[in-house]
Structure formats: structure tokens, C-alpha cells
Amino acid sequence: MPSEVEGRLYREWEESGAFACGTAAAGAASAVGGGGNAQPYSIVIPPPNVTGSLHMGHALNNTLQDIMIRLARMRGRDVLWQPGMDHAGIATQMVVERMLEAEGKSRQELGREKFIERVWEWKDESGGTITGQLRRLGASCDWPRERFTMDEGLSKAVHKVFVELYKQDLIYKDKRLVNWDPKLKTAISDLEVQQTEVAGHLWHINYPLEGDSGRFITVATTRPETMLGDTAIAVHPGDERYRHLVGTYAILPLVGRRLIIVADDYADPKQGSGAVKITPAHDFNDFEVGRRHDLEMINVLDEEARINENAPAAYQGLDRFEARKKILEELDAQGLIAQIDDHTHMVPCGDRGGVPIEPWLTEQWYADAETLAKPAIEAVRSGRTKFVPEMWAKTYFEWMENIQPWCISRQLWWGHQIPAYYGPDGEIFVEMTYGEVQAAAKAHYGREVALVQDEDVLDTWFSSALWPLTTLGWPEKTPELERYYPTSLLVTGFDIIFFWVARMMMFGLHFHDDVPFDTVYIHALVRDAKGQKMSKSKGNIIDPLELIEKYGADALRFTLASQAAQGRDVKLSEQRIEGNRNFATKLWNAARFCEMNGCAMQPGFDPGAVTGPVNQWLVGQLKAAQDRINAGLDGYRFNEAANDVYHFVWGTFCDWFVEFSKPALQGDDGPIKSEAQATAAWALDAILRLLHPFMPFVTEELWSRTGQGEARDHMLVRAAWPDYGDEVVNEDAREEIEWVIRMITEIRSIRAEMNVPPSAKIPLLLAGASPDTLARLERQRDLIATLARISEMGEQLGELPSGSVQTVVDEATLVLPLADVIDLDQERGRLSKAVAKLDDQIAGMAKKLANKGFTDKAPAEVVAVQRERMAEAEQTRDKLRDALSRF
């Protein structure tokens, strides 16, 4: 479908208010007794970064959300899909800084205020990119409700949350080691640190023992430069080699500081020499050792990870890696390097800046995650919020139960500035308004004093943690909050369970006393066709917009949905998208066929009242497909639902029903023809509905084109989801048509194997057929004749003609007199092969049935089915053997 059509349809949807919450589907309204009482169904979008553009992960994520949203809308629910964007502190600031850099400027030159203005300009400029792209994908968000994490209302909510948590002692300031990104010059949380494997070295360094310069204690390190901050050496308390040294001192080379040798469990006797240097200000483990032994903490790095004034002058100002080099040279010159091993180890790197982070001693703001996590853990344990697939709950628990204090301050400019003010002596004042801050300060000091606001901003995730609340208007008691919270579903990737899902759970429960969502559906990663993670450096990024351009949004959506099996990554190949584009084309052509044959929707058409077996069969098949699609979507098994609709449309409707109906449709006017037309139109209509959540564009376009005569009074997006009950199913028709399909398939197979030219019509005779079968044959002879290219057909009485090909369908033997075309040897081979195969099967089944354990213990119906199958197989085998014996 050309993209202009998609664009036009999207505009029509949007302009008609089809995506607005607060109204139930027009078509479904009657079914639920009026839109006003419709049950709410809500999803908040994972807010994309303002500077972002649509990547494959977004495409998958939003396709799945849109499928559920459109489904709910058609089911008559009052649907809200809440859109919006995230200010994405670090990421956005980096983008703008890079732009400044290109202009030869820096943010420091610009100053904070001007810089933020600049970021807002950039936000206004690029912020609409991704929402435009989401529209291209077909995402049916309630756009007028779009929010941004730095909107006034949302910022006020963030402020309120900070103040309340502060007053509840759940936010506090602390001086401890943080993950410091020396490139971005900010603290980051544990989650933003990525462990990267690096092939490095393990240097064994001799530290002279005090008072005995000829003797050494050897320590091993991967980071020699940190030795400048060493304040102790630790050995294991049980380590006999060093017991006598505990409490004595070593001398730090290059610096000359006395290092006490302490006994601590942290030292692993099996690791290296068993003695480990302790740098409390630059290593998380050493920090703990330092606390236990009351060691001095010497910070030797500045904010850009250069050696600072606490180190010997020779090293000051050197970058950490230059310092390492120089230190090693110097140690080597002094003969203090005992050994160098190649050593592969993990180096912590900032996920944004990409450079190794430094554990650095600074004062930062922390949230007491442990306290906040408790109710959030309980809510998942008790099932108030369910994870799908369930496995992810384990991941959630694992992290939540070992949660660390959450560092929420960032040394950035773009974000929510921390609403804490400092008095002249550093006293902290945190209040809702500046007036209250001033009042509190005055009360504290007894006079007006100058106050300074904290320079730092909050972690981006602090505000997105409030997303389900704030987008609905919290802290105001809005009708939306009342109606749509808790939301029905959250759809997101596993990579942000910790960053986002967990924190929304904490804040939702803490501030609104309820979980933010009923169900959390976690989808997989989209990889390339080879299963590789897509990344810029690998150059294997597939751009969803290019694919949409090339194959249409429907094809991309359908492909993503059909590949979204739970618990497995999506491997996206263009070939598959092409195949699904073909599927859309197939549907288009089928609709065209219906149109050409005058298939128009009949007002008041009752699918349960059709009389033709083909029509009855189709109705039943559609109802079965509807049930499977419902089951798939209700269980979030998108792949199953997609495959079910695919097979119904292509396999059942196009391949069989359309072919079956051709004689009627192309025949004379009359009740048979008009029922075929009405049934086809009805089925196509139901197909458009069932397929709409997956392929909204092509279905909407066809819907508008198939309204013949009678104008559609609403668009498909607002139509009712099919909901047929068992009363439309006709079992007799199903059996009869399935038999016809078996007959045709069998004859076609024989024809192909016997190389009967497709143009040749051949006669068909049935031997040993029951009266029921003969009656069926009579009723369905036209279908069989047309689709299997049969000239004449009838019952075979008496002796079977020689030189005929025989095969078996149920109890009947099909006799195809093909004396002139068959190759006797070939036919003999075919029959023997078939007989041998059946013999094998029969032997297996006989063995099973002879097993007393099976007949006694297996459920009766399983045994019965087995007996039946065996009898059928035997019957078929005997008939084929009989045919073989005639050669």
C-alpha cells in the first residue's frame, strides 16, 4: 500500500477522534449497552527520548501496544493509550553539547541558563520526530494528551515527590563512593554502569616492609595508578604466610607513605600473592575495608580522572592512563615489579559516555530504595501485578531483594534541578515553594539569609518513575487518574525492568497506594537476520522507516507480531517482511475478487442461518479462528494470533472458500449465488476486523471500499470485534467439507505423481463407499469435479477396471482409470511404499495396544482413538494391498 494512503488513513483516524479516550467503539457500543459505561483499558507508552528516532525496538514495542489497544477499542472498552516523551537527561545533554562542540563552543562558555534554553530549542525542533514516526507505524495514541517529563505539571509532581521523600527520610545526602563518569563529569547509578571485558595485565608489585628494606610484601593489581591513594595492605586473617606481618607497616613506593598491614576476609589467599593493596577512595571493596579498619581515604583523582594535588608532584595533572604508564616505568626502574601477568578482567564503563568509570568519593543524593522496594516486591508476589512471561518476575525479585541505595543526583544541567537549598553554613532546606524555603531558613537562622539552590539535577528515571501517575494528572485528583489508574498493561523490554518498571512500582505504591499496572508484558530484543544485536558499530541497524517505506507499515507490524514469541528474541529478516507484504496483497486481491463478484454485505445477515455446506463450513471455520485469535491475544501470544489469522485468510478463505465459491458466484442468479455472495462479504468483513489490530491500514482501506451501497457510518478502527458463539457452527458441514478437501487433495496428489496434465479431465469412481459418502459425492460433485479436474464420477460396482490408479479416502477406494498414462512400475512402487509405510504405523500402534500397561492406565478415550486409528490404517492398507495385487 502506498505511503500516501497510509498517511491519509492515519489523518482520518486522528481527525475523527478515533483514538480519544472516553468513548467506546461506535460499532461495539450497542454490544456493551452504551459507550459511557464501557470498562476502561489503559496503557502508558514507554516515553521515547525527545531526541530519539524510531528504531526497531520501538517498532516492536509500539506495534504490540497498538495491537492490544486496537483490540480493546474494538471490544468496546474505553481505551486510553497515553503518549509522551522523556527528557532523557544525559542523552539529550550530550547531543546538544556535541552540537555546540561543532560550533566550537562549550556549555560552560554558554552558561547554564543559555545552555538550557538551547536544549529546549533542540527539544522543540527534534521532539516531534519520533511522534511522527510512531504515526507512520500506525500507533493509535491519544495524541492531544501527549506529555513530556519536563512539562510544568510533571515537574511540579517531581518536586512534590522529592520534598515528601526527603521529609520521610527516604531521600538523603551522603558522602560515599559513587560511579563517576570522568567524561561526562557526573555521578551515575549502578545500573548505568556496564561491565566490559578488557584484556589487561595483573602487575605484581613489591612494597618494602618498614624497617627492613630488603624484604617485601607483594601485592597484585590491575590498576597500578591507584597506588598513589593506597592507605593499607590487607591479608586474610587465616593466611599463615602473613600472620606475623599483621599490624606492622609497609612503605608505599614512589610516595613513601606508611601502609598498615591489616587482616581482613576480603583478601583472598588464593588470588595472586594473597596480599592486596587497599585504596579506600578509589575502589568499592577497598572502601568497605577502609571503613572496617578506620583507614584514611585519600582521593588522588580530580573530576576528569587526572591525578590531583594529593599525589606526589611528579604525577599531578597526568591523566589516569598516563599516570599508570609513568608509575610502571618508575617502579620498573626501582626493580619493584615482581611479575606481570596477562589478565582479562571486567572494567566498569559508563553506558552513555563509554569511558571507564571511577569510584570516586563525593557527596550525592540518594533514595532509600530498599524501603521503597518492599511493597513493590510484595505486589508482584501477591499477583497484584503480573509479569508475562512469568520468568521475568524472578529477575525483578532478584534485583529488588538486593537493591542498593539509588543515587539520584546528576552533575548535569538538563533535567529537574534538585529543589534543595543551602544556607551559608550548608544547612539544607527542602520545601514545596521558595517562599516556604525562605520561611524555614528564617526560622532556622532567626534572620534572612542568602540561599543557594543545589546545582545538580535528578536522574532521568526519577521523573519517568512517576510516568503512570503524572500523565494522568497526579497529584491532582483528576477523573483520568480515577478512571485509568492502575493501567491495564505495560509493554516494555527486559532491559528497563530495573531502570523503569521497578521504580514505577515503588513510586506508584508509595504515592498512590496502588500498583501502576495490572500486567507487565516483557518483550524480547529485535536482532538482525543472523541473530546479531543491532548496533551502530556493527553497521547492522535496520531502520524501521525504510522498511515501512518499502513494504508498508502493515507488513512490518505483522512481521514483528508474528515473530514475537514469548521468551525468544525477534530475528528480523527482510524476506519475512516481504512475505507479509505479499499477505497484504493477497488479502487485497481476495477483496477485489469479492467486489468483482458482487459480494456485498447484507443487512441483517445471520451467519448461523446459511444453508449451503460450504458457507456453513466457512462460518464455523471463522468462528474457530476468532476463538484462537482471542486466546492468543488474551495470553499475549502475539505470534500465535498472527499465525492463526494468516492461515485463516490465506489457507481457509483464499485457497479453499474462494475456489469453492467460484461456481456459485459465477453461476446464474438465484438463492445459491446470493448466499455465496453474502457469506463471502460477511467473512471478508469479519477478516478485516480480525486483522485490523495487526494490519490497520490495509484493512481500514478495504473496509472503506467494501461498504457497497450502504455507507459505513464509522471507520473500521471503531468497529466491533467479532464475537460469534457456538450457534453459528455446523458440525455436519465441517465434516462434509473437510471430506471434500481430503478428496480433492488426494486426487490432486495422484495426478501430480502420475504426471497427468493439468488440462486433462479424468473420471473418478468410488468403490466400497458408504451410502453417506455416496450422498456426499452427489451433493459435492461440482466442487470435486472443478477443483480436482474430474470429468465424470460415480460408484464403482463389481470388478475394478485393470490399469487404474487407486487410493483411499476414509472407507472408500478412489479409482482413477488412467490406463493410458500410468507407468506400471511407478505405480507399483508408489503403492508398495504406501503399504509399507502403513504397515510400519500399524505395527507401532499394535504394539502399543498389546501393551497391557497402556490399555489399563491410559485414559479410555486415548485408547479408543488409538484403536480407531489403527482400524482405519488397516483398512486403508488392505485396500492398497488389494490394488497392488492386481498388478
Added chain:
RNA sequence: GGGCGGUUAGCUCAGCUGGUAGAGCGCCUCGUUUACACCGAGGAGGUCGGCGGUUCGAAACCGUCACCGCCCA
């Protein structure tokens, strides 16, 4: 080191609560017919990673090993 996934047709993967395997693509053969060659018909192709166990019965459940991947240290 701890945890979690995966291993099924040439490729990519389905197979939900155990009853002897499916799809798409690819491949081979054929192609009459005004919906569609982005198509139709037919076909080939699998000891369901190895071993052991539970069971009347295991691709599915349990154990174990091998290999691959992810997360956390």
C-alpha cells in the same frame, strides 16, 4: 563464580496443561482457470543436542553432560 534462557526440517523459528512433529522462507516438479506469478497445485526433507531417569507413553517432566546466548558479581 551465581542466576536465567536456548539447542526441533537446508535457514529462521512455532509446538500453551505429556498421547509418536508444524509454519514461513529456501529447494524440486508442474501450471488448465479474467482475484492474485507479491500467484496456484504437488513434493522432498526431521533418530526433536548427548546420556540417564519418571511414565503405559517424553520434543514436552526430572537429573546430568556438552555447546550457544543473556543478566548479575
